[in-house]
Amino acid sequence: MKILTSQQIRYVDAETIKREAISSLELMKRASTAFYNWFIEKYSNKSTSVLIFSGVGNNGGDGLFIARLLHKSGYSVKVCIVEYKNQYSEDCAHNFRRAKAENISIIKIYNEDQIPDICKYDVVIDGIFGTGLSRDVTGIAESVIGKINESGAKVISIDVPSGLFLERKTTFAVKATETVTFQIPKLALFLPENNLFTGNVTIIDIGLNEQAISESDSNIYFTEKSEISKLIKPLNLFAHKGTVGHALIVGGSLGKCGSVCLASRAALKTGCGLVTAYMPKCGVQVIQINFPEAMAIEDRGERYISNIDFEIKPDAIGIGVGMGQNEETKKALHDFLINNKVPLVIDADGINILSSNHNWIELLKPDTILTPHPGELSRLVGGWSDDYDKIQKTRLFAQKYNLIIVVKGAYTLIIDSENIYMNSTGTPALATAGSGDVLTGIITSLLAQGYNPIDSAKVGVYIHGMTADFTTKSINPRSFVASDIIENIGNAYNNLEKIR
Incomplete structure (x- = not known):
């Protein structure tokens, strides 16, 4: 199994959308549904209370889509959108509108005082940043991640822990209990220095185009059974x-x-x-x-x-x-x-x-x-x-x-x-x-x-x-x-x- 860079992952995502004639929203649905299926198998008790931190990019869109799926299944879900900038990705904005229409509890966080008491929830899902992060975390996102890490809560990161860099050293990121990553292994998830952030790593299939993956050049591989x-x-x-x-x-x-x-x-x-x-x-x-x-x-x-x-x-x-x-x-x-x-x-x-x-x-x-x-x-x-x-x-x-x-x-x-x-x-x-x-x-x-x-x-x-x-x-x-x-x-x- 190839290990790819963040740029190559973006290429595979784009080629999956192009070659399979689907929308980016449909690909987000595939990823979010795969995460949801993993989650309900592990946390089958629907009395589990879930706090989701979403960003305003596509990783945040995943978080909102997952919130919709969990809410529909009867889980108690609250979503906090971390407003580190005021421009949402198109797919994130779509899922925000749908989640509001479905009466999911959502708050927007602009400052530290608005962060809820994380310890009240059984599980925290981290969807603030994804694989495209290229700069150090600052501002309200830094405050939220700090609060998550201080809480001692059980944290599951979507694809990668927020703040984790894929191609260089990470010094500050969400300290996840588990990371559920999407189909393509990322080198950063398996390095000793990042274990504090990644926790246990699970790879789930989200239906990415196999030909696009095979065409991506890599000399780093994750050995499979x-x-x-x-x-x-x-x-x-x-x-x-x-x-x-x-x-x-x-x-x-x-x-x-x-x-x-x-x-x-x-x-x-x-x-x-x-x-x-x-x-x-x-x-x-x-x-x-x-x-x-x-x-x-x-x-x-x-x-x-x-x-x-x-x-x-x-x-x-x-x-x-x-x-x-x-x-x-x-x-x-x-x-x-x-x-x-x-x-x-x-x-x-x-x-x-x-x-x-x-x-x-x-x-x-x-x-x-x-x-x-x-x-x-x-x-x-x-x-x-x-x-x-x-x-x-x-x-x-x-x-x-x-x-x-x-x-x-x-x-x-x-x-x-x-x-x-x-x-x-x-x-x-x-x-x-x-x-x-x-x-x-x-x-x-x-x-x-x-x-x-x-x-x-x-x-x-x-x-x-x-x-x-x-x-x-x-x-x-x-x-x-x-x-x-x-x-x-x-x-x-x-x-x-x-x-x-």
Whole structure:
């Protein structure tokens, strides 16, 4: 699913009206009805009192149309029109006239004294500004948004929280509990810095013209279940352990050998036929007791890796988990990178070592996958001023070295030299020790099974997130641990293969 800019969204809206021979008012009706259907499913009790803040543009028109639909269905609705200017859009003016004729309670707000007591209402719907906002919020709109945010009320924003910029940093906007956005994902809704404003985000279909969307150029995508499902390779009836990939996991040091155990288990659970762990001597007994399905190769170092040397021929390698940054380990990694020709995933201390030895990055083969958390990313690409700057710096880094960077976090980003893919699965349950080690094992396994690197990253991140989605009711997110990810990988596969 493409993520588009505000200008592209306006184009798609206009083309939908043109190509489907409908009025702008009809498109507004589609959007408002879709929001209404979502709302009544979530708030089916018609005694729910609703306060709607509408602007004077088309987002305000949506708010007024939604007010009409809710009023007609028996909800208690009050509308406040925020008069930040005295010129209404044509469709907003139409819905204002219709709402008045239908005896909906409406007040116009020119100054702060006219703002009602927000706390008296069960739900607030925010429809002041939409995606076209291009300047900082001031005047009465600023006062209203401030009052909404101070109220602590449950707030649902129509399309985007009022005040949120789509293409640059936002410092002041409605702090929505939920945002119900119209069909096209907006990058700003999924950035960490904007979570304070967006709350939970739901995408609803409003019948925009699919051809117009497909014609809009974008290199930013929101990954969907249907897309990932199509990427899953079928399992051949005559497959055996020697035909579905051999993954090598390199890492571990004294006190950190569990990370290799987690990555190795995840690799095997994700479907490769063979997994070998390469560890310092202190880790071999640990993994063979903890995970007997794995084979193990002992490094000559007792407490840390000092010389990465093996005779096996793996199909993919994951390196860095729990590895530490001993000087001998750094040299071992350098020597390994000089000679490596195998598809590679680098995580944790592997990334940290590269960050302090930038000239070694040129040793990486094209499409090597790096999986940094935010701290590791900042050491790798440098600090950033905001999320947009972070994305830009990561894109330039990926382009310079022809790498794939998996920026871990909520809505994990997968950035290669051409595109950005935003993951749609996962919950805060994944913020747990070992979660990244498991992801390394999953992606390495997919590489070993013959997935190309970008698909390995996309599928791996999606499956990793799905395991948390599945367990929201059975495991409290606070109690979720990395082993729970591994145990639910099979459930993720079952779910993805159902929709083929």
